[in-house]
Each structure stands twice: as structure tokens, then as C-alpha cells.
Amino acid sequence: MARFDIEIVSDDAIGGGNRPDVLCEMGLAYATGRGRPVDLVAAHKWLNIAAIRGSDRAADLRADLAATMSKSDLAAALRAAREWMTMH
Secondary structure (H helix, E strand, C coil): CHHHHHHHHHHHHHCCCCCHHHHHHHHHHHHHCCCCCCCHHHHHHHHHHHHHCCCHHHHHHHHHHHCCCCHHHHHHHHHHHHHHHHHC
């Protein structure tokens, strides 16, 4: 799954510069199951990265999503975002 994510985001977000809007849309897609299964850990990961890169909308959505997640899922999402940020 992570490879799929990176391939989708890489052209716009990585190769095209800082694109928090693309990352926010990735988070929304995972949160709503748009074009993929619902995965709240992945949704939080992408919303967190988008928020770090400057998206106020992603920060708000991330906070709403975090309130519905278990502590272990939230920890996994934060870990995944940190790993992605260190690689990109």
C-alpha cells in the first residue's frame, strides 16, 4: 500500500514541489474510501503531512479524524508520517 501511495503523490507532491493540497486530497480519499478502501491510519498520515506542509484544511481534518481513532492507530499514523517525511 505504501508504494501505491508514493507513486500517486510523487509526481505532484514530490517532483512538482510542495503540494499540500494533493496530500490533503490523498488523506480525504483514504478517510472516505474514495477509490480505495477506508484506512484511517493512512488518512491521518496524509493529512498530517499536508498540515505540516502548510494546509490549514488538512490540519482541521486531521484533528477531527484523530478524535475518532484509537491511541494505537493514532501512534501508527504518526509513525508512518514521520517515516515518509524522513524519506522525502
